[in-house]
Structures are given as C-alpha cells and as structure tokens.
Amino acid sequence: MATIADAGIDSGMPISGNPIGRAIDRWIYVYMATSFVVITLIGFIPDSVMKIAAVKAGTRAPFPLVLHVHAVLMGSFLLLVLAQTTLAATGRLDRHRWLGRLAMILVPALVLAGLVLVPTIYHAAWNAAQSAPPAARAELQQVVLHRDNIMLLQLRIAILFPLFIVLGLRARGKDGAFHKRMMILATATPLPAAIDRMQWLPTTLPVSPLSTDFYILAVLSPMIVWDVVRTHRVNRAYLVWLGTYLAVSVALYSAWDTDWWHAIAPRLMGV
Secondary structure (H helix, E strand, O other): OOOOOOOOOOOOOOOOOOHHHHHHHHHHHHHHHHHHHHHHHHHHHHHHHHHHHHHHHOOOOOOOHHHHHHHHHHHHHHHHHHHHHHHHHOOOHHHHHHHHOOHHHHHHHHHHHHHHHHHHHHHHHHHHHHHOOHHHHHHHHHHHHHHHHHHHHHHHHHHHHHHHHHHHHHHOOOOHHHHHHHHHHHHHOOOHHHHOOOOOOOOOOOOOOHHHHHHHHHHHHHHHHHHHHHHOOOOHHHHHHHHHHHHHHHHHHHHOOOHHHHHHHHHHOOO
16 A cells, blocks of 8 residues: 555655645646646637638738647646655555656657757748848838847747756655656746736736736645645755756746847747
C-alpha cells in the first residue's frame, strides 16, 4: 500500500487529522495542472477562432506547420502534467514514474519547435512590413517592434522552461517535495502565451510585461500559500524558482523596448 509520502504528500509536512487539509495536500497539484489547461484553453480558443476566420477570409496568411506542431506538443505536455499529478495523488506511483519518461521526449521537442516557431513568426511580420504599401507600412513596422519585445518573453521561456524541468527531473527519487513543485513551476513558465491573449484582462503591455508576471504569480499563489500555511516554511523549490526567474527577468526588463534591443533583435532573427 502506498504511504502518504509515496502518494505525493511531503513526509515532513505537519499532517493533522483534518480530512479537508489532507485532501488539499493530496489534490492541490492536480488543481494546479487543471488550472493550467483551463487558462490555456481560455487564452487560445477565442484567439485561434478569430485567426482561423481571418485565414478563411483571406486577410491573414495560413498558419505555418510548425505552429500546429508546437500546439500539439504543448497540449500533450499539459495533459501529461495533469495525468502525472493525478497518478501521484491517487498513489499510482509506478504508473507515474513510467509515464514520466514521456517528458524526456516532449520537452526537447517543445524547445526545438519553439526555436523554429519564433523566427518563422518574426519573418512573416518582417516580410509583411517590408512589402506593404506606404500607407500600411508604418502600422506593420510597429507590429515588428512589438514582436521584438515579445521575443524577450519567448527567450525567457526558452531559458527557464527546460531549466526548471531538468531541475525537477533530477530531483525525482531523491527529493519528491522539490520535484513535484518544480515541475508545476516549470509548467507555469509558458503560460504568458495564453494569458497575454486574454484581451479582457487589465494589462501593462505593450509598455511593460509587469502584468504578465503578476498574473503568473497569481496563478501559482494557491499552491505557494497553501504550502506556507501547512508547513510554516518556504520550500526550496520556490526559492530556486524565484531567484532564477528574477535574474532572467532583470535582463528582460532592461532590454524591453530599448533602441539597442530593437537593433539587435532583427539580427538575431537573420533579417
């Protein structure tokens, strides 16, 4: 029979006889994984429907193949995290470990697809601006400048997502508390792509990505707050995540919408 620690609850956590507290301890990670799926659907479905309509109307170019590949891979990864948290919560650790091997395939594939997708989208915006008639060129050039800044967010994801995944996977079997938290924190890293598509949310974009970072923290807050309430301490995973996230974000904010970054970005994209 699986022990409490085996089932995904920290063996060092003060467990009371409160059945509600014990249930939250067990299912908080499933809740987090489910919220990630819901946020992604809310962000991407309306945006995708609008863009598909534009493609059918001939006012937008068809989606590149790599975009479809990236969407399938990201969706598969989110479902994998949901399945993994559910298996851990229900004590099926053997299946959890077996299924976890898929992450070693999906994560490199996701990173590779992202490295192809970013220049593909950027080149499309750049080419449209260069070939547009004078009346529309100024507006499209602003789109390119916006893509420069969005690239900074994409670079942050490209750095932090695989890094956090590697840290989480390396801890499996040795530090389960760190492992499961870091896998959730890693999965939250690409969520800005969905959140920034929710145009009904208040935002600081395009002036700054501050609102995006605030929303990510808000999404993660149920897990973090519950952890602190139950354990009376901050788990090491949160300290590693926050320190690394802040270090990379300092560079992002320093470059955001600066002349030197707008000069460097096109060179990085090969245009």
